[in-house]
Amino acid sequence: MFLLSQAQMAKNGKTSPRPRNNVVYQDGCFFIVDFLRFSVPQTTLCSLCPGEEFVRLTITMAATGPAHSTAADSTSASIAPSAVVAKPCHNCRRRRLRCDRSLPSCQKCIKKGEKCLGYGKLLVWNRGVASRGKMMGKSFHVPDQAAASTAASGNQELCLPRKYRFVPSNMPDGEAEAEAEAEASGDEGETSVSINPCLVDPLFQDLDRASRFYISHFTDQMCRDLITYDVPRHNPYRGIVPLIRDHALLLHVIVANSAIHISNVISKGSGLLNGVPGQYPQHDALMAKQKTLQLLNQAMNDIDAVDPEVVLTAILLSINYELVSSGKDDWKVHVEGAQKLIDYFGLSKRSDLSSAMSALRDHVVSDCLIYYILGSTFSARQPNMGSMTSRYPFLDVLPLLERAEANSYMSCPAFLLQIMLSASHLSNLDVITGFEEEQAGYLMERARTFNIDAWAASVQGISSHNDFESRVHVASAHKSAVCLYIHQAVPSANLMDDDNRKRIVEDIIGHLSFILPGNLLLKGTSWPTFIAGAESRDPAQRAWIVARLNDLWEMLPWGYVHTAIEMLKAVWAMEDTAAETTGGWLKKLKGLGNDWIVV
Structure with a gap:
């Protein structure tokens, strides 16, 4: 609307405005108001100021009321307070109140400090992509505030739909279509189109949905299992994921690990992955494992x-x-291959890598050697480890184990691992002489004099958690278990009597009882738990051991936990039915011819 200002009136010699009968003066401006029937707004010349134009405000009145109205701003509410409409405003109509029907806004709404919605048609969002057609009633998925804040924070984790129906890439076409039809014809009354609000990392954009799902599970779940504490920027295994773009070998082995892990999660009845068909992850795991073996062979x-x-x-x-x-069984082939690779390239002594890759290298080499040590303690035959089968095995890689032991999920001192390896070599000898018995006594003395408190204090300077008490209990359990193992490795040395063995079993159970379910150090207690269970003849202690391993299975759904229970039942059956206990349970377990491993 054109406004006639006081400056323009002064130019024409008008010092005091005097409005005509159809001119309204307000705030130094003139408004011409006409009430005409069936007319339209028009522009006219100001009779007071020749050559100047202003807008004539016209309110068109129909037979039953105004067909439409035009107003400039809130000042127009005082232009024609007597004008009314036939229907109440939208605010009063919804609240079922008596509306004054004034124009251009309801005075009742203005007095309440509310914005009057007026009398005409409202533009209402129909909560859908379209008001008609195939897209009618469908809407976009809106992420919650937590997800939006995570995306805005620049977190580089894999962004997947929050509600995800897993359909493996190898599902037959007919079954995949049946799955889609089952979802489309579900009991939900409202169909929605879920669109992932996050951008896909270029690392994953060429992967199918199933592969992304498995990689996400590896990042979120399995990387936590491979170390003691999953601290941001201190878990080297998360650094494996960015390498999958250039190395298909890592991609397939990650998918295989995640798929078999998901299969175990489903088998124990966890609600973590509802809606994932149990047979498909296991099938995907076998397919990825086959591809991994092919690439490893190449x-x-x-x-x-x-x-x-x-x-x-x-x-x-x-x-x-x-x-x-x-x-x-199958783990031993990979352990032997790992050691050959370590010896060939000298990976245990290399220092020409970046800090991130160096940390990953240290943990990978350390874990491979730990698997060799633990596997050699119970397997039927010693793995062929080349240069490590010397008189003093494992001495050259002891510093490497010490660098990685602070966050290794075994939580076992590297010094005890070295003693454990030497004892396992003695246990595989067919003929025991006085020299081997003397060696066993020397190993027993070294294990008994190991200072647990000093080791736990040294680890505290490296570890990211203050867990001194828990570290002491776990290391003490390993120390006592190593002593029992040395006795079983060379039983002819008579390093312990029956009463001493019973006290050590009670000592192991006592230390382990301080590591409650939920404590992350529980992941490193399976080996001493197994040793205590194999030595025990008390039914109550055996029941406690089985319950302890079941607690570990709830935290760590790895198949070796069930294998450990199976091994214990085999040992108990042999020990309970044997007339004499000569030879010890370790010789009998190895005599079964299986390659067991308890980590």
């Missing part, structure tokens, strides 16, 4: 042309796959 045939750290990482994850699956 890499080992052209060993000088491959990245040794990448191949060793793939071998370690292949060992983990066997541990998650069952912990029987």
